[in-house]
Amino acid sequence: MWRNKTIWRYAWPGLLLCLAAVPALAQSTSTCLDCHATLDPPLQVTEQQFAADIHAQKGLTCASCHGGDPKLADMDAMSKKAGFRGKIEKKQIPELCGKCHSDGAYMRQYNPSLRTDQLAQYKTSVHGKLLAKGDLKVAVCTDCHGLHGLRPASDTRSQVHPLNVAKTCSRCHADAAYMKDHHIPTDQFAKYTTSVHFDALTVRGDLSAPTCTTCHGNHGAAPPGVDSVQNVCSNCHVFQSQLYEKSSHKAAFQRSALPGCMVCHGKHDISHPTDANLGAGPKAVCMQCHKPGDVCDQARVKILGNLTQLDDGIRGADQLLAAAEASGMEVSEARLEQDQARDALTKARVSIHRFRVDPVNQDVQAGMKIVAKNLQAGKDALRERDYRRMGLGVALLSIFMVLVGLRLYIGKMEQKAR
Amino acid sequence: MPTNDTSRVKPERRRLVEILLGGGLIASVISFVYPILRYLVPPPVADLGGDEVVACKKGDLKPNSSKIFRFGNRPALLLLTAEGEYRALSATCTHLSCTVQYRNDLHQIWCACHNGLYDMNGRNVAGPPPRPLEVFQVNLRGDDVVVRRKQGA
Amino acid sequence: MKLLQQAYDWLDERLDFKDLAAPLAKKTVPMHGRSYWYFLGGITLFLFMLQVCTGILLLLYYRPSAGEAFESVQYIMTRVQFGWLVRSIHSWAANLMIFTAFAHMFSVLFLKAYRKPRELTWVTGMLLLFLAMGFGFSGYLLPWNTLAFFATKVGTDIAGQVPVVGKWIMIFLRGGEEVTGATLTRFFGFHVAVLPGITTVLIAGHIFLVQRFGMSVPPEVEERWKAAPAEAREMKFFPSFFLRELMAWYIALAVLGALAALLPWELGTKADPFAPAPLGIKPEWYFLFMFQTLKLIPAKVWLVDGELLGILVFGAAGGLWVLLPFFDGAARGRGRRMILGAGIFALAFILVMTVYGYVAK
Numbered sequence: 001m002w003r004n005k006t007i008w009r010y011a012w013p014g015l016l017l018c019l020a021a022v023p024a025l026a027q028s029t030s031t032c033l034d035c036h037a038t039l040d041p042p043l044q045v046t047e048q049q050f051a052a053d054i055h056a057q058k059g060l061t062c063a064s065c066h067g068g069d070p071k072l073a074d075m076d077a078m079s080k081k082a083g084f085r086g087k088i089e090k091k092q093i094p095e096l097c098g099k100c101h102s103d104g105a106y107m108r109q110y111n112p113s114l115r116t117d118q119l120a121q122y123k124t125s126v127h128g129k130l131l132a133k134g135d136l137k138v139a140v141c142t143d144c145h146g147l148h149g150l151r152p153a154s155d156t157r158s159q160v161h162p163l164n165v166a167k168t169c170s171r172c173h174a175d176a177a178y179m180k181d182h183h184i185p186t187d188q189f190a191k192y193t194t195s196v197h198f199d200a201l202t203v204r205g206d207l208s209a210p211t212c213t214t215c216h217g218n219h220g221a222a223p224p225g226v227d228s229v230q231n232v233c234s235n236c237h238v239f240q241s242q243l244y245e246k247s248s249h250k251a252a253f254q255r256s257a258l259p260g261c262m263v264c265h266g267k268h269d270i271s272h273p274t275d276a277n278l279g280a281g282p283k284a285v286c287m288q289c290h291k292p293g294d295v296c297d298q299a300r301v302k303i304l305g306n307l308t309q310l311d312d313g314i315r316g317a318d319q320l321l322a323a324a325e326a327s328g329m330e331v332s333e334a335r336l337e338q339d340q341a342r343d344a345l346t347k348a349r350v351s352i353h354r355f356r357v358d359p360v361n362q363d364v365q366a367g368m369k370i371v372a373k374n375l376q377a378g379k380d381a382l383r384e385r386d387y388r389r390m391g392l393g394v395a396l397l398s399i400f401m402v403l404v405g406l407r408l409y410i411g412k413m414e415q416k417a418r
Numbered sequence: 419m420p421t422n423d424t425s426r427v428k429p430e431r432r433r434l435v436e437i438l439l440g441g442g443l444i445a446s447v448i449s450f451v452y453p454i455l456r457y458l459v460p461p462p463v464a465d466l467g468g469d470e471v472v473a474c475k476k477g478d479l480k481p482n483s484s485k486i487f488r489f490g491n492r493p494a495l496l497l498l499t500a501e502g503e504y505r506a507l508s509a510t511c512t513h514l515s516c517t518v519q520y521r522n523d524l525h526q527i528w529c530a531c532h533n534g535l536y537d538m539n540g541r542n543v544a545g546p547p548p549r550p551l552e553v554f555q556v557n558l559r560g561d562d563v564v565v566r567r568k569q570g571a
Numbered sequence: 572m573k574l575l576q577q578a579y580d581w582l583d584e585r586l587d588f589k590d591l592a593a594p595l596a597k598k599t600v601p602m603h604g605r606s607y608w609y610f611l612g613g614i615t616l617f618l619f620m621l622q623v624c625t626g627i628l629l630l631l632y633y634r635p636s637a638g639e640a641f642e643s644v645q646y647i648m649t650r651v652q653f654g655w656l657v658r659s660i661h662s663w664a665a666n667l668m669i670f671t672a673f674a675h676m677f678s679v680l681f682l683k684a685y686r687k688p689r690e691l692t693w694v695t696g697m698l699l700l701f702l703a704m705g706f707g708f709s710g711y712l713l714p715w716n717t718l719a720f721f722a723t724k725v726g727t728d729i730a731g732q733v734p735v736v737g738k739w740i741m742i743f744l745r746g747g748e749e750v751t752g753a754t755l756t757r758f759f760g761f762h763v764a765v766l767p768g769i770t771t772v773l774i775a776g777h778i779f780l781v782q783r784f785g786m787s788v789p790p791e792v793e794e795r796w797k798a799a800p801a802e803a804r805e806m807k808f809f810p811s812f813f814l815r816e817l818m819a820w821y822i823a824l825a826v827l828g829a830l831a832a833l834l835p836w837e838l839g840t841k842a843d844p845f846a847p848a849p850l851g852i853k854p855e856w857y858f859l860f861m862f863q864t865l866k867l868i869p870a871k872v873w874l875v876d877g878e879l880l881g882i883l884v885f886g887a888a889g890g891l892w893v894l895l896p897f898f899d900g901a902a903r904g905r906g907r908r909m910i911l912g913a914g915i916f917a918l919a920f921i922l923v924m925t926v927y928g929y930v931a932k
Contacts, residue, residue: 208513208532208546236532236546328835330649336491343517346531388656392832395449399825401442406818408435414811446821453653457628461650469638490841567638 031070031077032062049149058110065096091131093140094122121220128220137178144168160218163201165211166192188212191269199272210236230260237261243353275311278304278352302357306364310345313371314338320378327385334377341370470566473506476558484520489565493517494554495527496565499538506565507540508552518551527551594782598808603792608682611675612781613816614823616774618668621827622706625661626763633713635759637752640715641841648838659831665707667827669857672703680895680914683907684787690896692780695773697893702770707855709762715755720842721852723758724750729865732882751844853928860921861885863928892917 036045050056055064063070068077068084078084088096098119100106107116118141122128127138142150144160151158159168170189172178179186192198192212200209215224215232224232230250234241244250244260253260264285265273276283278300280292290296317338321331344367351359473487473496484497486509495509497520507527511518516531526543527536534545541550557564582588600609632651634643647654676696679685685693712723727750731741746753788796796803806812854862864885868877895913898906 206513206546207548238533239530328833328837330645330655330838332491332645333649346516388832391449391453392828395446395828396825398442398445398449399821399828401438402446402821403442403818405435405437405439405442406814406821408431409439410811410814412435446824450824453656454628456652457654457657458631459652461646461652463650466642466646466650 032068045148052149052151054150054152090136090140091134093142094119094128094131097141098122118219121217124222125217125220126222137172137181139172143172162207162211165213166198169212188268191267195268195270196272197270226257226259227254229262233261239350240353243351243359247353247355249355273349275304275307275349278307296355299355299357303352303360306357306360307345307348307352310341310348310364310367310371313368313375314341314345317341317371317374317378320375320382324378324381324385327382329381329385331377331381334374334381337370337374337377341367341374343367344370470564472562473556473565474563476561476563478563482522482525484522486517486519487565489554494565495520495551496556496563497527497538500525504556504558504563505538506554506556507536508554510551511547512542512549512551513546592809595809596807598782598785599805600786600808600812601788601792602804602806603788605682605789605792608678609786609812610816610819611671611678614819615668615671615675616778617820617823618664618671619770619774621664622661622668623767625657625664626767628657629661630763635713635756637715637755637842640713640755641838644714645838648835655835656831659834659836660827662836663827663830665710666856667823669703669707672700673857676700677914677918680910682787682789683899683910684789685896686787686790686899687896689780689784689787692777692784693896694893695777695780699770699773699777701889702766702773704857706762706766706770707857709758709766711855712755712758713762714838715842716839717842717846717849718839718852720750720844721848722854723754724848725852725862726854726858727754729878729882732876732879733886734879734883749844856925856929859928860924863924863931866931888917 033045033047033050036043037047038044045062061070062068063083065088066085067082068079069082070077072079072082076082078086101114102116102119104116107114122141123132127140130138131140145153146159153160155161156163158164166189173184174186174189176186197210200206201211213221214235216222230241230244240261250260252258253263259267264277274283277285280287286296286300290300317334321334321338324331325335344363348360348363348367351363354360469490471487471489473489473494474485479485479496479498481498481502482500484495486493487496488494489506489508493509494506495518496504496506498504509517509519511529511531511534513529513534514531516529518527518529518534518536520526521528524535525538527538527540528534529536529545529547532546534547535543536547536551537543539550540553542548553568554565555568557566600606629647632643632647632654634640644658647658649655651657679693679696708723708726712719727741727744730744731737733740742748744754744757745751746757853859861881865878865881868881870877872880895910899910900906
C-alpha cells in the first residue's frame with residue numbers, strides 16, 4: 001500500500017487546490033449573501049432561505065432576477081453599469097417571472113412538463129386585470145409563491161401546497177380592512193373551513209379535495225360565472241352533473257340565471273348533504289322555491305320516503321346483525337353485503353339529481369333487496385343461536401341427570417359396602 | 419350390577435337411580451356423538467377461498483369487458499382486454515373506497531364517485547385517487563380463471 | 572347380550588382382566604379435609620384428552636397456510652355443521668386446561684405433595700405445565716387473525732432478547748426473521764405433532780409415578796393420623812374415587828358446553844402483516860403476568876437492559892420452580908417454610924399482575 005507514496009506526493013497539491021476552490025466557487029455565486037445575510041429585513045436574505053430556494057437549487061443566482069455582477073468587488077457589483085436592477089417593482093414582477101416561466105424552450109431545460117401559460121392566465125385573472133389598471137393591492141406571483149426561499153408547490157412547506165392554499169388566499173381575502181376598496185365579501189375562508197371539502201382536505205387528508213384554486217383557478221383566479229358552476233363541480237361529481245343536465249332544473253335555473261349546483265348546495269360552506277335537505281324542516285332546500293302540495297312537492301315526498309325506507313332498512317339490518325354478533329354468531333358475510341346496500345343508498349342519493357321519482361326508486365329497491373337478504377341472514381343467525389341454546393339445554397339436562405344418578409349410585413354403593 | 423341386591427334399598431328408589439343414570443348416560447352420549455357425526459358431514463361449499471378464488475369460467479367474458487367478483491372480503495375486478503388478456507385488480511377505489519368499473523369506451527378503469535381514472539395496469543392516471551389499485555395474479559386452470567394475491571405483496 | 576358375554580370371556584381368557592385390574596383394585600385414595608384437590612390432576616388429564624379429540628376433528632378442515640388458515644377457521648365456524656361447537660370447545664378447554672394445570676401445581680405446592688419420593692412427579696408435572704403453555708402459544712396463532720399475529724410477533728420478540736441464543740431461538744420459532752406464513756406452518760407442526768408427542772410420553776411418566784407412589788397425604792394430616800391411626804380414612808380408587816372423578820369430568824363438560832354455546836370463541840379479523848399493530852395487544856391471560864411485569868421494568872436497571880433482566884429473572888425463577896422439591900430437605904424445616912413463602916408470593920404476584928394487566932391500558 002505504502003509503495004504508492006509517490007502518488008501521494010503529487011496528489012497533495014492537487015487536493016489542496018480543489019479544497020481551496022470550494023469556497024471560491026461558493027463566493028462567485030453569492031457574494032451578495034455576505035452582506036445581505038447580515039442586513040435587517042426587508043433587505044435580509046439568509047443562507048438558509050437561499051439554500052431552500054428551488055431557483056437557487058437549479059443554479060440560478062441573485063443576479064438572475066436582480067441583475068448586477070456578483071464577481072465584482074463590493075458596491076461595484078450593484079452598479080447600474082453591471083446591470084443591477086435593485087428591488088423589483090411589484091408591477092413588474094409577473095413579467096419578470098414570465099420571462100423564464102413563459103419561455104417553453106427555456107423551461108424545458110429544467111422541467112419539461114411544467115406549464116408555461118401562467119403569465120397568460122394571470123393576465124385573464126381578476127388580479128392581473130386590476131394590476132394592469134394600476135391596483136397594487138392585488139396578488140402577484142411572489143405574494144402566493146413566496147419570495148426568497150421559494151419552494152415548489154409539491155413541497156408541504158410551500159404556501160401554495162394544497163393544504164396551505166386557502167390560508168394563503170385568506171391572508172388578503174379574509175382581511176376586511178385590506179379588501180375595503182374592492183367591495184367583495186371577506187367571509188369565504190371562514191365559510192370554507194366549515195365545508196365538507198375543507199374537512200376532506202384537512203381532516204381526512206385527501207389532497208385531491210377542492211380548495212380555493214380548484215374552483216377559481218390559480219393563476220387565472222376569478223369567480224366562475226353562473227353558467228360554469230356546473231362544469232366546475234362536474235370535474236369530480238360526474239354523475240350528479242350528468243343527471244342534472246337531463247333534469248328540468250337545468251333549463252329552469254338557466255332561465256332565471258341561477259348558479260346551478262350552488263342553488264341547493266351553497267358555495268364556500270358546502271356541507272355534507274343529508275336527507276333532511278329534501279325534507280320540509282329548517283334544512284330543506286326544495287321548499288325555498290317550490291310551493292307545498294304541488295306536483296314537485298309530491299315527488300319530493302316520494303323521493304324522501306324512498307331514501308328513508310332504505311336508510312331505515314340498512315340501520316335495522318345493522319342492528320339485527322350486531323345483535324347476532326354480540327351473541328357470538330358469525331355474520332361477517334352479511335356484514336360485508338351491508339356495504340353493497342350502503343352503496344345502493346349512495347347511488348340513490350346521487351340519482352336525486354335527475355329530479356324524478358323512478359331512478360331513485362329503482363336504486364332504493366335494489367338496495368332493499370340486499371337489505372332483505374341480510375335481514376334474513378340476521379334472523380337465521382338468531383334462530384341458530386336459539387337452536388344452539390336449546391341443544392345446550394338438552395345436553396345440560398342429560399349431564400345433570402348423570403350427575404344426580406352418579407351421586408345417588410355412589411351413596412348407595414358405599415352405604416352397602418359399610 | 420351391584421344394584422341387583424335389593425335387600426336394603428327401596429325398589430322405587432333403585433328404579434329412579436337406574437332411570438337417571440341409564441337415561442342420562444345414553445342421552446348425554448348422544449348429545450356428544452350427534453354433533454360429531456354432523457361435523458363429519460362435508461358441507462356443500464368446499465371452502466371459502468382465501469387468497470385464491472375462481473373468478474369466472476373461460477368464455478364467460480367477452481373481449482373488452484369486465485366483471486366484479488368477490489375476493490376475500492372485498493370486491494375485485496376481472497377484465498378481459500380487447501387483445502384477449504385477463505387482468506385482475508382490486509375494485510376498491512383508493513380514494514374513498516367506492517367500487518370502480520371498467521369503461522370499455524375509454525379502455526380505462528373508472529370510479530364514478532369522484533371521476534377517478536386508472537389505466538389497465540391499475541395506475542391512477544387522473545382524478546382524486548392517491549394510489550394505484552392492487553393488481554392480482556390471473557392464471558388459467560382448465561376452464562377456470564383463477565385469481566390469486568401476488569406472492570410477497 | 573350373549574355374544575357380548577362370549578367376546579368378554581374370550582378376551583378374559585387371554586388377558587386375565589382380574590390380574591390386570593389388580594393394582595387398580597388395590598389402589599386407594601386417602602380421605603381428609605382437602606381430598607377434593609386430588610381431582611384437579613384428573614380434570615386436567617380429561618381436558619387434555621378432550622383437546623386431542625377436538626383437535627383431531629379440527630384437523631379435518633383446518634389448512635395451515637397464511638393464505639387459507641383464517642378462511643378455513645371461518646369455514647369451520649360458519650359452514651361446517653357444529654364446527655362452531657368443536658372449535659369453541661377446543662379454545663375454551665385449552666384455557667380451562669391451563670387454569671386447572673396451574674391450580675393443580677399450586678395445590679400440590681401448598682399441600683406439600685412434592686416431598687420425597689415425589690420429586691420426579693413434580694418435575695414432570697412442571698414440564699407438562701410448560702408444554703401446556705407451549706400448546707397455548709402455538710395454537711393461538713393458528714387462526715391467523717390480527718390479534719394472534721401481533722401477539723406472536725411480540726412473544727417471539729421477547730424470546731429474541733435472551734442473550735447469546737435469543738436471536739437463534741427467535742429465528743427458529745419464526746422460521747425466518749419475521750412472523751410470516753412460515754411461522755404458521757412451524758407452529759402448526761409444533762402444535763399437532765411435536766408437543767403432543769412429548770406431552771403424551773410425559774403424561775404417561777407422570778401417571779406412572781403417581782401410581783407408583785400413591786397419593787400424598789399432607790404432612791399435618793399425616794402427623795395427626797400417626798398419632799391416632801383410627802382416624803385415618805381412605806377410599807377405594809375404583810370405583811369410589813373414579814366415579815367421583817367422572818362426576819367432575821361431566822361438570823367440566825357442562826361448563827364447556829355452556830361456554831361454547833353462549834360465548835362462542837371469536838375469530839377476529841384476518842392478519843395483515845403490513846397493517847400497523849392494533850392498540851393494546853395483550854397475550855393470552857396466562858402470559859399476561861409476565862408481559863405486564865416486563866412492561867413495568869424500567870428500560871435500564873443499573874447498566875442492564877430492563878427487559879433482558881426481566882426475562883432472565885423469569886427464566887431463573889422458572890428453572891428454580893422445577894427444582895423446588897430439592898430445596899425441601901434443607902436445614903430443619905427452613906427449606907419447607909421458604910417454599911411455602913415462595914408459593915404464596917408467586918401466587919399473589921401472578922394474581923396481582925394478571926389483574927393489573929387487564930386493567931392497565
